[in-house]
Structure formats: C-alpha cells, structure tokens
Amino acid sequence: MDDLPLPLILEILSRLTDSADLARCRLASKTLNALSYEVGSINHLCSMSRYLKSRSPETKLHVTPFKTIFKDLVSRSRFLESVSIGVDKSLSGVSFDDLEDESNDLYLTDFRFMKEWLPIIGEGLRSLSISDFWVQSCWRRSEALSLISSYCLSLIKLEIKNAWLSVDGLCPMPTLTSLTLEFVRLDDEDLSKINxxxxxxxxxxxxxxxxxxxxxxxxxxxxxxxWSVSNAPLSLTISAPNLVILKLNCIKPRSILLETPSLSDFYLSLENADEFKLTISPSLKCLQLESFNLVSLFSMFNYGETIEKLTLDSFRRTEFVEVTNFSLEKLFDSFPNLSNISLGPGAWSDAEASFRTGGLNDRTGMKALKEFVAHLVIYEFEFTLLFIFSILDKCPKLLDMSLLIPHEVDSYVASNLMSRCRDEFSRVRWRWGIWKEGTEDTWIFDGI
Known part of the structure; x- marks a missing residue:
C-alpha cells in the first residue's frame, strides 16, 4: 500500500462506505494515518451488529462507543466538506420494549453531542446528513437546526431523518439549496420558519x-x-413560481392549492379525491396519478389538453371488477393530446373491465397516441388479447407497445400471448417484460 501514489491512496480512503474502516486504517501504517485526516467526506453508520454487541453483557465492554469514534474521526480531519452519521435501516425495527433504560448513546441530534464536534468542522461543510435512532430521538425535542444554521455557513445540502426538531434559534441559511426531512416531527409554524x-x-x-x-x-x-403526507385531513398549499417537478403523496386531503405556473411534471397519489379541490398549472406536460377513483381526478385538470405523457394506476389490484367508471374513452376525453400512456395493473384491470361491458369506442385523441405501456392483469386470456388488438386498431400511430406480464402467469400462456400479438401487428415494435408486486420490472424482450 505504501508504494501507491499518495493521491491514489487518498482517493481510496475517500471512497470507504463506512468511516469506521477509516479509523482502523489509522492503525495500519503511518502513511494511512497521515492521509486519513485529509479525506473530504466521513460516512459513519451504526449497524445492527454493532448495536447488539454494544448491549450484550459479553461484548459491550469491548465496543468503543459509536459517538466516540465519530468525534475522533471528525475532530482531527482538516478538509471535511461532507459528513454523514446515522443508524442502519435495520434498527428501525427496534421498539421501545427492547430498551432497558432511557439511554442516549445513539441520540444523534442531541444538542450536547453536536456541540462537541459541529463547531470544529462546520465552517467548511457543504453537505450534512444525520439519520437518528427513532426510539431515542422521538421523545426528545432537538435544537440541532439552530446549531447547524449557526456554524455551517457554507452548507448546500442538509438531510435529517427520524427526529423531533425545534426551529428555536434557527438562523437564515442563504446558501442551502437542498433539504430533506424524513420521518421528522414539525408544526405548521415550524415549516413557516423554514420557508x-x-x-x-x-x-x-x-x-x-x-x-x-x-x-x-x-x-x-x-x-x-x-412531499409525502402521512396524516389527514389536510389542506396543502405550495407557492413556488419556478417549481418544475412535484411528487405528492397524500391520504384524503381537503384541498390542494398549487401556485406553480412552471410545473411540467406532477406525480399525485392519494386514496380518495371526492371532496378536494385542485388548482393546477397550464404548463403541465407529464402527469402520474394513483388513486382508488381515477375518474374523479380527471375533472380536476382543467388544462388536460396540455398533457402529453400520462401514467395511471388504481389501488385496486387483486380482484376483477365487472363494472368500473374508468375507461380509455374517459381518459382520452380528459386528456385528448396524449402521445404516451402507461397503465399500472390496477388501471389496466379497470380499463379491461370497462371494455368487457361496452367495447372500445373511437376518440379523436386515439389517433395521435404513439407509445403504450401496460402492466397486464390476465383474468381471461382471449379478452385480454382482444383488448390489446382493439387498442391497436383504434390507435393507428401506435408503433411502440410495451407489455409486462404477471410473474405468476404460465410460461405457455405468456409465450402464446407474445406470438399472437407479433403475428397480428407486425408494424408494432414490441417490448415484453414481467412484473411482480414490490419488485422492479424485468424486461425480457426488446425488438420487433
């Protein structure tokens, strides 16, 4: 190792995913020890293994405290720009019943703990991430934000998870451009101060x-x-004249007010939309909707003619429904200028159910459609095949068809579906894949 160029050794040390290894490297050689203080980033993570060893009567006396290692890592590092400290996601399963006392050994947004190291390195920090231990932090209100805003004057990116935060003493941070708060407790007035x-x-x-x-x-x-909102009922207001991309996940909001004239990509997921009002941008191009009742959402988009790419899914995915108010006709009535449609398994199931009861009628918008993606749900093979053929008959410019078959479908049925589609519509570029709930889609064939 000592024969390697020093810049290369420094690069290797900077790429260590767990900076506890950096502390071990300091004991390996004088060269590694010297260079370890020049790394630009620290990533210190408490694993489940370390957590269990620190609490076992047989091993806890031999485990260096997590906070002690971290303070040693950062206190003598001279060029730190990025610091990440946290507990592994596996510790999220630890409950209050598993704790024997009111310990704070992993309470990482603790004001006193942060006061010991943040003033030393804060001036040069550009990125800071803290993922706290929820069972120790959720009942302790932390003033970590006031410390961060006082000492990290050049901070660009801030991420805090699993904490109860106070905004008392929060100072303006004009350099901060990226903020992530995940499973954090705040009040409305706290959010106003963050604004x-x-x-x-x-x-x-x-x-x-x-x-x-x-x-x-x-x-x-x-x-x-x-923005993922866990509680209800709520009225949400976003006033952001330069907002381009918005991903919003709600339950049953009373109202959503968007003052976002530049919005072009909108992803909206909610359980029920019967009673809420939505003011939307006329510049919207890409829209993704997920709900129990998709059609009730369509009327909310007064500028549906601007949308070119639409992705839909329904929460209903497990059983076939004979009568549904969702259909491709209603889709094209609300969004007449679509060039790309993507249907999740729930939306496909609803659309096929409508087709079974009334067929598929012509709509002007069908003439412009070019790409279609669908997660199929096959209840009756011939009806699914007939529905696919009807879509292609009504959409003459549709040349790209991407179909994902449920993983549980018999391989013979899947092969038969693919061969009959290719034989019937040779003009189409077919792309085939497999979908399974909770996993990423797998594409198995891409071609004519």
Missing part, C-alpha cells in the same frame, strides 16, 4: 413529516419537491 430561513432552496423533500395540519410551502427558487 423564511431557507430562501434559496431548489430541492425539497418532506417524507412522512408529522405534526402538520395546514402546511404551506412558499419558496421562490424551488425547482423540485417531493
């Missing part, structure tokens, strides 16, 4: 943030936003 103190945010991710009742986001420079 005011982080005015330059371009990327915002709020995943499972609890405590919000009528939250409002007002950020002039925001470009992308992912």
């Amino acid at each position: 005011n103190c982080f005015p330059s945010l371009r990327d915002l991710n709020l995943i499972g943030v609890g405590g919000l009742r009528e939250p409002k986001i007002h950020l002039l420079h925001l470009r992308t936003c992912q």
Whole structure:
C-alpha cells in the first residue's frame, strides 16, 4: 500500500462506505494515518451488529462507543466538506420494549453531542446528513437546526431523518439549496420558519413529516419537491413560481392549492379525491396519478389538453371488477393530446373491465397516441388479447407497445400471448417484460 501514489491512496480512503474502516486504517501504517485526516467526506453508520454487541453483557465492554469514534474521526480531519452519521435501516425495527433504560448513546441530534464536534468542522461543510435512532430521538425535542444554521455557513445540502426538531434559534441559511426531512416531527409554524430561513432552496423533500395540519410551502427558487403526507385531513398549499417537478403523496386531503405556473411534471397519489379541490398549472406536460377513483381526478385538470405523457394506476389490484367508471374513452376525453400512456395493473384491470361491458369506442385523441405501456392483469386470456388488438386498431400511430406480464402467469400462456400479438401487428415494435408486486420490472424482450 505504501508504494501507491499518495493521491491514489487518498482517493481510496475517500471512497470507504463506512468511516469506521477509516479509523482502523489509522492503525495500519503511518502513511494511512497521515492521509486519513485529509479525506473530504466521513460516512459513519451504526449497524445492527454493532448495536447488539454494544448491549450484550459479553461484548459491550469491548465496543468503543459509536459517538466516540465519530468525534475522533471528525475532530482531527482538516478538509471535511461532507459528513454523514446515522443508524442502519435495520434498527428501525427496534421498539421501545427492547430498551432497558432511557439511554442516549445513539441520540444523534442531541444538542450536547453536536456541540462537541459541529463547531470544529462546520465552517467548511457543504453537505450534512444525520439519520437518528427513532426510539431515542422521538421523545426528545432537538435544537440541532439552530446549531447547524449557526456554524455551517457554507452548507448546500442538509438531510435529517427520524427526529423531533425545534426551529428555536434557527438562523437564515442563504446558501442551502437542498433539504430533506424524513420521518421528522414539525408544526405548521415550524415549516413557516423554514420557508423564511431557507430562501434559496431548489430541492425539497418532506417524507412522512408529522405534526402538520395546514402546511404551506412558499419558496421562490424551488425547482423540485417531493412531499409525502402521512396524516389527514389536510389542506396543502405550495407557492413556488419556478417549481418544475412535484411528487405528492397524500391520504384524503381537503384541498390542494398549487401556485406553480412552471410545473411540467406532477406525480399525485392519494386514496380518495371526492371532496378536494385542485388548482393546477397550464404548463403541465407529464402527469402520474394513483388513486382508488381515477375518474374523479380527471375533472380536476382543467388544462388536460396540455398533457402529453400520462401514467395511471388504481389501488385496486387483486380482484376483477365487472363494472368500473374508468375507461380509455374517459381518459382520452380528459386528456385528448396524449402521445404516451402507461397503465399500472390496477388501471389496466379497470380499463379491461370497462371494455368487457361496452367495447372500445373511437376518440379523436386515439389517433395521435404513439407509445403504450401496460402492466397486464390476465383474468381471461382471449379478452385480454382482444383488448390489446382493439387498442391497436383504434390507435393507428401506435408503433411502440410495451407489455409486462404477471410473474405468476404460465410460461405457455405468456409465450402464446407474445406470438399472437407479433403475428397480428407486425408494424408494432414490441417490448415484453414481467412484473411482480414490490419488485422492479424485468424486461425480457426488446425488438420487433
């Protein structure tokens, strides 16, 4: 190792996925020890194995405390720009019943713990990530944000997970452009202060943030936003004139108000849409919807003619429904200028159920469709095949057809479906794959 060029050794040390290995390298040689203090990033993760050893009577006296290792790593590092400290996702299964006392050995947003190391390295930090241990942090309100805003004056990216945060003492951070809060407890007034103190945010991710009742986001420079709302009922307001991409996951909101004139990509998932109102951007091009009742959402989009790419799915996926209010005709009535359609298994099942009862009628928008993607649900082989053929008959410009077959379908049935489709419509470029709930799609054939 000592024979390697020093820049190469430094690059290797910088790529270690767990910086506990960096601490071990310091004991291996003088060269590694010296270079270890020049790395630009620290990633310190508490694994389930370390957690169990630290609590076992046989091993806990031989385990160096997690926080002690981290403080040693960062306190003598001279060029740190990125720091990540957290617990492994496997520890999310640890419950309060598993704890014997009110320990704080993994309470990572602890003000006193952060005060011991953040002032030393904060000035040069550009990225900071803290993933706390929920069973120790959820009942302790942390003022970590005030420390971060006081000492990290050049911070660009901030990520905090599994914590109860206070905004008391929060100072403006004009350099921060990316913020992720995941499974964090906040109040409406806390979110308002975040709006005011982080005015330059371009990327915002709020995943499972609890405590919000009528939250409002007002950020002039925001470009992308992912917001997963776990509680209900809620009214949501987003005022962001430069927002381009929005991913919104709700349960049963009372209202959603979007003042987003530049929005072009919108992903909306919610259980029920019977009583909520939506104001949407006229510049929308790509839309993805998921709901129990898709048709009730269609009327919310007054500018449906601007949408060119549409992805749909219904939460109903397990049983065949003879009568449904969703159909391809209603889809094209609401979105007449589509060039690309993608249907999830629930939406395909609903569309095929409508086809079984009334066939497929012509719509003007069908003449412009060029690409079609579907996760098939095959209840009766011949009806599924007939539905596919009807779509291709009504859509003369449809030349790209991507169909995913359920993984449980017999291989003979799947092969028969593919061969008959190719024989009947040789003009089409067929792409075939397999889908399974909870896993990524697998593509098995791509060609004519």
